[in-house]
Amino acid sequence: MRLPNWLAQHLAALRAVLVFTVLLGIAYPLALVAAGRIPGLDGRADGSLISAAGQTVGSALIGQSFTDADGNPVPRYFQSRPSAAGAGYDPTATAASNLGPESVVDTHATDPQESARGLLSQVCARSLAIGERDGVDGRRPYCTADGVGAVLAVFRADGLTGPATRVVSVNQVAPATPFLTVYEGVAVELARPGHDYVAEGGLVTPIRGDAPAEPAVPADAVTASGSGLDPHISPAYAQIQVARVARERGVDPARVRHLVAEHTSGRGLGFVGEPAVHVLDLNLALDQRFPAS
Incomplete structure (x- = not known):
């Protein structure tokens, strides 16, 4: 007796499910486990x-x-x-x-839990800590003495040009001391939480400082x-x-x-x-x- 077309299709689908379950759900995993028992590979299979x-x-x-x-x-x-x-x-x-070379400005939120350090400040802090721990020079270019990125937000009279009218050390907040006292004749301010000085029109200006060109603390120690x-x-x-x-x-x-x-x-x-x-x-x-x- 010939089965109804709908039933034949369902039986064929069921057979396919069973065959592929045996092949891919049982035989294939067992084959990989067996391969992992081969001398020389067993250590890697167990996670080294x-x-x-x-x-x-x-x-x-x-x-x-x-x-x-x-x-x-x-x-x-x-x-x-x-x-x-x-x-x-x-x-x-x-x-x-996911931080990169342009991550040089920290976020200082009014809620400390929402504050975040950029890559530059993370590198500066790590280098300073390693220098103190291992007795080497932890200074790096574009880092302050207190271990944050030496970055200014410079406000100019004509936006992108003209004399500086206001300068903020964007990665330093009170009670820190600005790493520069004066920049282009303008007193340097500390950053205040809740302010985005770049969005307010400040030009991001990293300051290299006097750190050696080749830091004593290597790059892999701080990244x-x-x-x-x-x-x-x-x-x-x-x-x-x-x-x-x-x-x-x-x-x-x-x-x-x-x-x-x-x-x-x-x-x-x-x-x-x-x-x-x-x-x-x-x-x-x-x-x-x-x-x-």
């Missing part, structure tokens, strides 16, 4: 996890912070670069900050990676941390420097990328060879 003393302590592919319960860097460890992924190194929120998950730092950032780590662990800095060299990987294929230091591997090696007293 790193273990120490029988416990999983992190991943070879995802960075982490070395901070205390209050979020302060632990001095005896090498510190990772900043992260913009969630609260930091969150693999479920991998992302960049996040595109993914926010990079587990590496540059050898230059590792080197400025050597003295602090050696002091905290009571060892000769030369021995710590040698350990950094051991955990520095070269360029891929000899020419791709830059040399890098895996922070977790380095800190685990520190704990093994030079336990903190």
Whole structure:
């Protein structure tokens, strides 16, 4: 007996669902799991996890912070670069900050919760903090001594031209001291919360200052990676941390420097990328060879 056309179509659809369920919902996932058990691939399939003393302590592919319960860097460890992924190194929120070279003006809202720092001020603050922590010069071009972007909003008599009539240090609010007292003969004011000086007609004017052209604190120490998950730092950032780590662990800095060299990987294929230091591997090696007293 020939089935009705509508019923035949439904049965055909049901057979297709069953076949593709078996193929794509069972066979294909099992094949991928089996491939992940192949020697040499099993570590990657398990997330490239790193273990120490029988416990999983992190991943070879995802960075982490070395901070205390209050979020302060632990001095005896090498510190990772900043992260913009969630609260930091969150693999479920991998992302960049979406701030760019033109993000030089901070937002000072009347509600502090709505205030936000631009990229320049974030970089300035991080560089200043690292300089103080590691005993190096934390100054950077276009940064103030108190760690914000050295940026003025300059109001001119004819809009874009003419003499300055008003000057505001847009990233500094009371009780700060303006990083410049006078600009083009006009006294520099502090910014006031709730004001958008650019929208009011001020011309954004970054001031370079007297910082060295090549900052002692390298770029990766003050900026996040595109993914926010990079587990590496540059050898230059590792080197400025050597003295602090050696002091905290009571060892000769030369021995710590040698350990950094051991955990520095070269360029891929000899020419791709830059040399890098895996922070977790380095800190685990520190704990093994030079336990903190």
